[in-house]
Amino acid sequence: MTTDPLAYLRDALDKRQKIAEMAMSACWHTDYCDEDGEPFHAANDPAAVLRRIAADRKLLELHAAVPDHGRFSERTCEESGCDGDHSAPPVCRTCRTHAGDPTEAPCQTVEILAEAWGWTAN
Known part of the structure; x- marks a missing residue:
């Protein structure tokens, strides 16, 4: 291996x-x-399917939608010290542009994972 x-x-x-x-x-x-x-x-076999599901869930957690707090977007408003008022759409916790700005959720990683389970953009 x-x-x-x-x-x-x-x-x-x-x-x-x-x-x-x-x-x-x-x-x-x-x-x-x-x-x-x-x-x-x-x-x-079911064990392999369950392992894949568990791994996909971990990837989804890494790429969860979070409030847009700029370049340092955190999971919660409390962690970033904001008032909880968000006018911008949520962003991916992990993905960033080349300039370092967060990308809008859902990110391409989430879309690709969803495609593996039968999701299509249309």
């Missing part, structure tokens, strides 16, 4: 995509196997 998470993720996604695409053309009730002999159903 690689210590590079990006390389690992790319490999895992490629493998899962290939298995799923091959299984799409097979009868769902068969136990279709990939080139390593791993059954599609085993590769998508």
